[in-house]
Amino acid sequence: EVQLVESGGGLVQPGGSLRLSCAASGFTFGDYDMHWVRQVTGKGLEWVSAIGTLGDTYYPDSVKGRFTISRENATNSLFLQMNSLTAGDTAVYYCVRGNFDVPVSPLSNWFDPWGQGTLVTVSS
Amino acid sequence: EIVLTQSPGTLSLSPGERGTLSCRASQSVNSNSLAWYQQKPGQAPRLLMYGTSRRATGIPDRFSGSGSGTDFTLTISRLEPEDFAVYYCQQFGSSLTFGGGTKVEI
Numbered sequence: 001e002v003q004l005v006e007s008g009g010g011l012v013q014p015g016g017s018l019r020l021s022c023a024a025s026g027f028t029f030g031d032y033d034m035h036w037v038r039q040v041t042g043k044g045l046e047w048v049s050a051i052g053t054l055g056d057t058y059y060p061d062s063v064k065g066r067f068t069i070s071r072e073n074a075t076n077s078l079f080l081q082m083n084s085l086t087a088g089d090t091a092v093y094y095c096v097r098g099n100f101d102v103p104v105s106p107l108s109n110w111f112d113p114w115g116q117g118t119l120v121t122v123s124s
Numbered sequence: 125e126i127v128l129t130q131s132p133g134t135l136s137l138s139p140g141e142r143g144t145l146s147c148r149a150s151q152s153v154n155s156n157s158l159a160w161y162q163q164k165p166g167q168a169p170r171l172l173m174y175g176t177s178r179r180a181t182g183i184p185d186r187f188s189g190s191g192s193g194t195d196f197t198l199t200i201s202r203l204e205p206e207d208f209a210v211y212y213c214q215q216f217g218s219s220l221t222f223g224g225g226t227k228v229e230i
Contacts, residue, residue, distance in 0.1 A: 035220075045161075045169065045212055047220040060219070094168055101156070101175070108216050110159040112171035112180060 002026035002113055004095045009118030016085050016122070022078040022095030022115060030073040033098035033106035036080045038091035039117075046091075049080060050098065050106035058106055063089075085122045092117040126151050126215050128223035135228045143200040145226045147213035152193045157217030160189060160198045163225075164209045172211070173198065203228070 008020040020036070035050045049069040050058040057069050068081040078095055094117045098109030127150040137143050147158070155176045161169040171180040173189040176196060186201040200207055208230055213223040 044224045045214075045222040047222070050220070099174070107219055108157065109220070110171065110174040110214065110216055111161070111169075112174075114168040114170070116168055 002097070004097065004113060004115035006093065006095045006115045006118035009093065009120045011121045011123060012085055013124050014086055014122055017081070017083045018085065018120060020080040020082070020093055020095075020118060020120070022080075024076045024078065024095075024097070027097070029071075029076040033100070033109050034069075034071060034078045035096045035098055035106065035109065035111065036067075036069060036078075037094045037096050037111065037114075038089075038120075039094070040091045048093070050109070051078070052106045053103070056106070082120070085120075087122050090120060090122045092119050126153060126218050126221055128213055128215060128221055130211075130213060130223035130226045132226060133224070135226055136230070137203055137228060138230065139203050139205055141203050143203055143207070143228055145198040145200075145211055145228070147191075147196040147198070147223050149194040149196070149215060151218070153196070153215045154217040155192045157215055158189075158191070158196050159214045159216065161212045161214065162207075162209045163212065169212065200228075 003025045005023045036048045051069045066084045070079045095115040096111040129148045131146045158176045160173040163169040177189040188199045210225045210227045212225045
């Protein structure tokens, strides 16, 4: 069974940092692009980062320069280092596997499956 | 950035009825690059459709997708009780963006 399990969420003060982790199982992790997608409680979905199979990384402007995605294929792990956090970063963060018909770019992925999510709260 | 606008915001229907959800893009989207997700309260989103009309594994055939260019549609032919949820469209041809969602409620 393909499974993604996030951890590392919690309460952090504005300006602080947090590192999220995602443990993947049930598939050949190194063969897939991976992503983080977040969702403010009661609101919509926002893609926040992607990493390709070769370690190439991608970010939207909203987090560029503050968030860093990385992966460790040997341990089937995905990470998201989040710095300079603000209240606007408060959300549930989902680890997601990228899928494709032809391997072009992580920006050409649809998402399946999704982890259960980990809540990040930025508040003083 | 391609902006996706979903309508209606809320769709009130009864079990057995047909549901039609719209996703409109601010620019043309390759029909291979449009997906739909279902999210139930307290759960992560689940992939329903990709490539506009291709059902994900395990998705019943009462769900269908269509469209091209800037207008895409998710149709639920006969609503089952478990279909009441929020539905999101996503494009992945130019960066990665989601629509704001349509809530299908009883």
